[in-house]
Amino acid sequence: MTTLFFWIFAVVVAGSALLAITRRNGVAAALWAASSFVGIAGVFVLLGAYFLAVVEVLVYAGAIMVLFLFVIMLLNLREADLKVVQGPRMHVGGAILGALFLAGLVWTCRRSGLFDVPLDAKGPVGETGAVAAPLFRDYVLPFEIVSFLLLAAMVGAVLLTKRRLS
């Protein structure tokens, strides 16, 4: 039963991701990406990580993707505007970058032994405390530094878009 559901979610995740990068319509692409996030949340549920599953939907599908959609809807790009970022050079460059990124990801997962963990290894990940303890106790400093980096990026973005500072 679990295996069946895993395959259903896997197909949803991979299929939606594929559709998200091949759609020409920006709104459709954003919706497929959101569907992919919901699929990932399903995989988290199967692994017993209920809190992470909920956060995945809440943050990625419910907030980040909505903001993307927001921007896409406001810009309302036409086909002609997209010509700038299309063409063979972009495709080849994108493919090479993507392959490099995938290779790096696989290499890191291999080295850290993530691939050797069996699928049904259910730890205490379902508990909220199990997520909170590393974030707010064991790794509190790196976590805070990362949040400051994000804040800096956000302030920078606001500053760049302001024409006049008064």
Add this chain to the structure above:
Amino acid sequence: MTYVLGKLLHIVIVAGAALPGLAAVLVWAERRVSAFIQDRLGPNRVGPAGLLQPIADLLKFIFKEDVIPGHVNKTLYVLAPAMSLVPALVAFCVVPYARGMAIADVNVGILLVFAISSIAVYGVSIGGWAGNSKYSLLGGVRASAQMISYELALGASCVPVFLVVGELNMEAIVAWQKANGWLVFYLFPAWIIFLVSSYAETNRLPFDLPEAETELVAGYHTEYSSMKFALFFLAEYIHMITASALSVTLFFGGYELPWVTLPGGAWGTVLSGLVFFGKISFFLFLFIWVRWTLPRFRYDQLMNLGWKILFPASLVVVLATAGWIAMVTP
């Protein structure tokens, strides 16, 4: 197998009959109460006291011509009402509406409600975009900005509840309140923030900017008619029911009564369901009462209230509660 079938039956009864039925009665109540507030009578012809009016309205919606304007994005236009209604129905699944009667009694409880209702933004914003007119686009954009902004305050205003109870599970929150009294007496400021944010999340007056008729015709559902419009309408009323149910469960003791202990067994379940219904009826009435009493906010006022008052206030409440708990616990 019987477990799965039982759950399916439960889902069909709650999402297929109880919630839409309650929403229909709510539409009637809204029209009657608004009429009394404005010194009119309201719909009182169809059935006793006009109670069959929602059925007449439903028949009208079904038999109206289903118009799909030529200028819309067809797929998304058809999908949007469903994307609005389905999260509204699913979000109710973790609410314990009577003793032991939540469809899904999960440990992450209320976070699941937030996750699902955060998806409801898609229905509104896609509906606004797919309509391909400036009124509906503006309405959709306004709605998504408003819902994202107030989600933060709404989520943060519930954190004190989790801190005090120490659990996210809804049944556990109800049990804690049975033992120690209603949480609203401990966390009154958090409840105020929760109430105001939930009005903004459900797009109800004084925060119904997405469909401000004087500026935007009807906002995100300007291009919709017949049953598709009715689905958006139904979604709004079901969101109201869920918001009231959350308010009751988190801050007003859920399906239990203070001092009086309800009997166990089947009778206890029925009685606790009635208690819950009575409590949410009050909050639903409050929704209607507020709508026909207060004027609408201006857009910048709405954003200022959300980001500069409610969100910082909710953070202060969270910190104060955490500090209080840290002082009390040895």
